[in-house]
Amino acid sequence: MKTLKILLLLIAVSIMGCSDLEEEPVGLLAPEGFFQSTQDIQTAVNGSYTHAINEKFWGRKLSIALMLRSDMVDLASNETRRMEMNDLTTLGNNGMISEFWPKTYQGIAAANQAIAGAEFVAADEAIKNPVIAQARFIRAFYYFHLVRQFGDIPYLDQPVSDAAAAATIGKTPAAQVYENIIADLEYAKTWLPDTQPTRAIPSKGAASSYLALVYLTMAGNNDTAMFQRAFDEAEEVILNAGTYNFDLDSDFQNLFNANVIDGSVEPIFALDYNNFEAPNNAYDQIAPMTGIRGDDRNSGGGWSVAVPSLAVYTTWPADDYRRAVSMDDGASINGNLEPFTNFIASGHQFAKNQPYIAKYTRYPGPFARGNARATSHNYSMIRFAEVLLIAAEAGVEVGENQAAITYINRIRARARMGGTTEKDGVTVTVAPSAVPADISGTVTVNDVLEERRLELAFEGKRWYDIARRQIGATVFGASGLEGAKSDFSVTDYLMPLPADELDRNPNLLPQNPGY
Template identity: 25%
Template sequence: MKKTFLFIVIICTVGMNVNCSKEEFLDQPLRGRQQLDDFFSTPENAVLFVNGIYNKVNGESWFQANFPRQINEMATDDQWSGNTIQPRPDITGIAAYNVFAGSTYFNLFWENHYIGITRANISLERIPNVDIDDELKNRLIAEASFLRAFFYFDLVRSFGGVPIVTTYNELLEPEIRDKTRASVDEVYALIEEDLTKAISVLPLRSEYAASDLGRATKGAAQTLLAKVFLTRERWAEAQAMALNVVQSGEYTLEPEFENIYSVDNPHGVESIFEIQYINDPQFTDIGGQLSTTNGSRGDQGWGWGVPTSHLENAFLSEGDSIRLRSTIIKHGDPVYGDPDVTEFDGEPSENKSGRTNRKYYIPLAKRPEPYQRGQHPLSYIHLRYADVLLMHAEAAYFSNDENTAKSSLKLIRDRVELDTNMSLTGTALRDAIWKERRLELALEQHRLFDLRRQKVNGISRLATIMGENGSFVKYNTEESTDPFETTNLGEAQDKGILFDINVHLLWPIPPAEIQLSQGNITQNPGY
């Protein structure tokens, strides 16, 4: 973390629906305790400060958080890097496991998250002393606790044990120099503690005013904690926590799968934790980014993170036409849900697979003017109810509760008109649940972490998919006849062959952080 004065930039409606004017943007740094004392002198400023934490969930620009998460997906069997016309070894190298430890994207992701943690720490330190209604005070503290847990969960899954910082010191750099990496167990203990506190205080979704939708809720904290338990293989606790969300009655599956990522459906019935965006040409970077970064280069996009034919075949093997049409757009095909596009331009000469992510696509008639990065009104959903049901199914399976696992699995498949084999048992049931996670949550930035944590005979599934003998590498080099992927070799067909299980289950600690700590922070093995 570089020596950084705290910039609090309140971006309206990113994280929640907040009415604001240009005057409410804080574009001056806050330096030292006296200025913090002055700032936390009113309830309104306390709310604004917490709003500023939410800004770091997706980053305050395209390259800080969500694009590194996209790169994670490029390092799986679901996505290619995609853009074959613009050489970017800092992107394609990560996707191909030819990893440069000093990549800008690792550094930005780390820095973005620690700035978010710093903002949360300041909130947790200062808000208890603000003259404010107790109910609001406690809620803001709980929101900050949830967000700090969110940031640390991202960090520990990406880098392993990381420095734990829970207080704020305006002389930030000397404090960081004294830090060492906490153990993975210690980081998870803090995450669990923060989420448990948040759960005890946060309102249910139904208890928020419409203008506050998007703030952390009890259901969001329970969902994130269920995911933490699932990652830690604490199966019974994961099942119980997911069941709490189910039994709350606050969420349900969208009746139509296509409406989950509809630009007309912010904070839909399935959404648990969502970052909502708006379009306002007066300001930059207050709208979404993914419709551009993921969009086809033949459709005003950058062409990064394109779906693989391997993913498409996974849908086809299930006869899953409903989710396929709302997940993947293929060059030359009509775009489902956009009557104005009968022959999509996937630009296969510049796109490894000739395919584009449908979930982040905005139909032509619904595009704002201007249609550009930082102005897209399409929300991004971090946690949704289908994920809860699938976590519940997986945790139930590993808790030897197969009937419950199949019941939750069936709810997901019923929505997309797929039969569920209720006689499944053993590893066949496990594999069906894992496949369902892939199809349901495809291209939503869950796949890499799922593959890392899921194990077969004690070995991460990522090692069975990537590497010289990995199924994805063999598919592309020995089996695939896809006309786009096999002819556009601007991205190597053997992507993933360099994967090393002893190295690549974590990303490298940014070297700048190691240098800043004067060696107190150590590097992950192999980098």
């Protein structure tokens, strides 16, 4: 019976379309019997997208794990699996890893089915290859998450259906995984169109943007050649932004408003929930996980699970419009407007007297259940502001200081514009301000990382920045935003491989160091 549970056989699931795409469930069929047209390839690709919006991937498990592992989000509950993530004491049997690891491989398996099935479709390259390019892009997307989380991992580029063969597959070195990711993204960049009807479908610019981020990640702290590749790739996106229809949104709040996000030009590749709801809670739950317990909004408020430390709020300049958008420092509770210092007394014993994450609770759009579950959010996996910051960071490393200044100041200028948001349940217009001021002089890596921390706050980016830059000893020290995390070790930059996978397949041994 164990062999039926091996992660490599997770292809034995139904395929359905992404929420903003065609939804067409199909059973598991022999590839030569199912794949007859490019639409059949697209159906399999859509199935791969769908795994990403599942509660076990971005809908809760992975997104919240990444928040908790950072230095910006604390834990207001006592579930062991979340405490391990927050305290960096994660074990191989962690209940979050055991959910998002197999879900990620399900997404990969669906992409592999699409790529393999394309061989049975007789169509011109110009028609077929752009669809294959979607499959290769989303496969790279999944592997990029895995390799950053776990290092050496099983790498599969074709369907596996034989249990005996699956049980013998071992780990692929991280360096080779990265090379495979680059190959997939280069193929995607070659064949994808400049624009797509929705940002939930990758474009040529999305492939190029991810290449820039991959190169930046591979550069670590000292690979000048890789920094140059990151800079060149990011600048290619920036210089062709008109062709790709990319730009900064004029109002930072729009990026987290499910009612208007479909019209924004800033998202480059997004996971579009669009009120998607599937069985077994397989939908978006980030809003309730980060929402204020007892809040009158969203049919009962949130669950008070992932809550920023107070220092995240107090060290963020008050006149920075991004703080107003990103954090709630007050709420209507039981009909009364309450400051964050009174959340526990006025709301619920499991609340926290701290400002909360507001990006996902204010404007969830139409949703199917209370507490803002099953939202209509589009979660930007990468957006134009991040490409500007990739170019800025890589520019610092390769001597392009003026470029770094230019790109950071574009983002700061948008923040100074203010906009329309919500405070204590009331729509307010935040006037333009002088904060944050333009940067000048010599830009440092720390300047860019700080800009990333604020601009991309609570978007699942900060942990990856900490790990790739190896700054854990500083940000998890006594002066860190959450205070000292005494259990932090350099081995925490990688998570442990799932213990049950190691039990089933000894070829995946050894476990990552430190676990």
